[in-house]
Amino acid sequence: MWLKFEPRPEPSRVMTYLSPLLAVGLMFLSGLILFLILGKSPVEGFKVFFMNPLRDSYGVAELLLKATPLMLCAVGLSVGFKANVWNIGAEGQLLIGALAGGWLALRFEGSHSPFLLPAMILAGALGGMLWAAIPAFLRTRFNANEILTSLMLVYVAELMVSWLVHGPWKDPDGFNFPQTKLFSAAATLPILLTGTRVNAALLFALVALVVGWVFMNRSFMGYQMKVAGQAEFAGRYAGFSAKRSVWIGMLAGGAMAGVAGISEVAGPIGQITEHISPGYGFAAMIVAFVGRLSPIGILFSSLLMALLYMGGEQAQQYLNLPSSISKVFQGMLLFFLLGSDVFINFRPRLVRRRK
Amino acid sequence: MNHRKLALASLAGAALLAATGLMAAEPVKVGFVYVSPVGDAGWTFQHDLGRKQMEAAMKGAVTTKFIENVPEGADAERIIRQLAQDGNQIIFTTSFGYMNQTEKVSKAFPNVTFFHATGYKTGKNFGIYNARFYEGRYLNGVIAGKMTKTNVAGYVAAFPIPEVMQGINAFTRGMKSVNPKAEVRVIWVNSWFDPGKEREAAMTLISQGADMITHHTDSTAVVQAAEEKHKEKGTWSFSYHSDMTKYGPTTQLSGTTHIWGDFYTKTVKEVLDKKWTGTNLWGGLKDGMIKLAPINPAVPADVKKTVEKLEGDIKAGKFHPFAGPVVDQDGKERVAKGMNMTDAEMGAMNYYVQGVASTLPKK
């Protein structure tokens, strides 16, 4: 006997919704097996990893805080991914966004203007867009592959942050340590829930989800993007596409990543250091895929990803496991999802093996 | 004994202990936050040695817990907070990047005492500590100056923060004090821990004529590189953070080793005895917070003697590695003759002294 996949006449709607659940289920299952292999009680492991982070309201607040940048980056990326525009440099765009917005905070240090913060957010978005515009331009003008250029620019952005905090932007009273001054209150995002670190960035993220939904489902441009995405992929990797979808896809991703960046430095960090993002821009790609490139899906998948991050921290603290277990879970989740997706377009059938 | 009696007895016990000032009823939890994996050598490894030493010295009175590989970003705050929430009474955060996070959490937990290594912010329940690594560096430099044949030393460095600058400058001054022709070349690798790059940088320095190699990065790669090139190039090395004799058995001449255990024991005791009143400790050879790694038998006896005498002078306060005149690379006098550099001046050091061949990256 031989397992064979037969194309369905049309994609299964049921499986479209079931497949992410299947993937999450499989991830839990493999997680249990993993804990067993590591000689930890699976029940205990499960509790520590998935329940501990949410044991009190502070934990829930931290989950929201952690999910915010993922949500922002993922919703922007999903616009491009829909059109097969593979911006994998959101991490770099996030950093440049943080620098652009942070520059305003440092430049107008003493200001109490209520316009400072909005201007910073705007600058963050523009910074991210600028960084994303480079691959978009190289792609549309010179046909250079955006997967590779956007990624190379991540390294350049990281070095730029490093140079600024070690050099021109260094806090003059900071004993030469690589960090800028702390942002003033007027340049810091307001906290939504007192006693926690959840700030206004969560609202930006929720708004972005709504705007993303309207754009993709209710606008002609969004429709065009989707159609562009259904065209052949091979040509795209090698270099043919509607220039417009490249521009829109890249800029949307850049803008949102930039907002995520400035929200981190004007939020929980409060200054620019070399450690702005623990890889949110990369993790957001998983979030976007697991969320089916749809804003509603992204809402859930970003929360799930944030939980995986925090679970890793818990496993590190209470199970003595390395925190990189988070990445193992995240990778598995995406793999299982991609695998489960086969059932959307195909029906599994056992057939007799052909001679 | 039934539960009630047990409760009563322990209550009485606690009262008694409290009355006598002993807090050892139940072991006090002490937490440590590390920036990298403990591993086998390096910054975090030394802190963990210190933690173990303290735990052994305070047997029964404390239990310790550490969390390694904690990133220095926004996530650190959550982890430090959780340590406090879990009942750790004393928390040491051992990397500069935890400063603001530790400060924030210390305000939320006034009954917990926090200590932050290498920072500059303090509070009522928030102390800082650091070591005068430059004292060891100066002595290493003296050995290098005597031992070099090419008159070139290579220095693999991470980032130009004051601690690193002090090290480079002290090493250079030590080297030049016994060998006026000596020069020090620096390669910045822009990373605290990247063995590939560190090794590449060491090899580069060696192939360009440096026969004395040291590092201010976290891996053993540089010492290993020197060991490997010794036969061909006559290269020697000086370790940093840990004694890396294991990795450079024939070629490590000496090194600057961090010792945190005594400090941890003393500090934890003080806090438990309620005698702690705020720490801004910057300890050196005298306080036992650093010491020289074993001096290689290849070093001639007279050089060894010179170094030991200098070590004694530093401990006794008779000699300061940055005693004036200190002249920087551009010829500007930073400390006048007859003066010693102040701690504040050292804390803001952002220039090379004369004898460093490289120039600092422009600001």
Next chain:
Amino acid sequence: MELSFFSSILFATVVAGTPLIIVALGELVTEKSGVLNLGAEGIMSVGAVAAFATAHHTGSPTLGILAGMGAGMLMSLLFGISALTLMANQVASGLALSIFGVGLSAFIGKPYESIALASVTPIRIPLLSKIPLLGPSLFEQQGLVYFSWALIAAVAWFLYRSRAGLVLRAVGESPVAAHSIGYGVVRIRYQAVLFGGAMAGIGGAFLSVFYTPMWVEGMVAGRGWIALSLVVFATWRPMRVMIGAYLFGGCMITQMFVQGSGARISIPAQFLSSLPYVATILVLVLISRNRSTIRINSPASLGQPFLPDA
């Protein structure tokens, strides 16, 4: 023997370029069969840790290489199941493999962190190593350096001179046509993916067993991604992969040499460090400008899933 300034740069450049060549050639073969596997970074990481652990326990660097190769093949098998059998999006599958691999390697590698391995003595090729200037930097190298050169020739021969290579390219150009004349498209693609995985695993092994020699989390440090860009840079030609890899390696090494010379330059180190990445982008732009070279050389079906009997 005293190496001159030039020889030292050349020596270090060859060492830095070697893993890139090996990994990029593996990916090149994979892509020629029409499959885009972006997982090189993850495969290299797992290969590196597997090789290190094996070399540490057995004391044999050769076994280490084999272990890295085996681990790389296992990892690429995961990709194959996802992208070939289950016909999932290749870009997403590759990304998943990258993230998973980097995480997994850190996880497995935990007990091996900061253990040092004895460095392996290079193999000196008699006569050739006596050539002035070039000899010591080119012919007193690790075995895998020579392997990388042989691999270039082998891959070039395989793709353009052998029948199997012709079939592989046919599958990459037009899987439907190849299928209709009776070639097992999925099987051939699996083989190409496994070969790519094996090479990426060896590339990882080179880093952890010969280059550093040490295992640390994140030690692959983007080299997998650079290898991927080298394939496009080389417009899918094996010989050009070598040029690209040495160019990139040279960029990285030269900036160190400039610093180490003690010359009084005051360019921030970060600027110098970013040179290799900027250079890669520039070269990518130069190469990609000419659409026809890309079109002629890139496999027409790259990235498309193939469904037998569709």
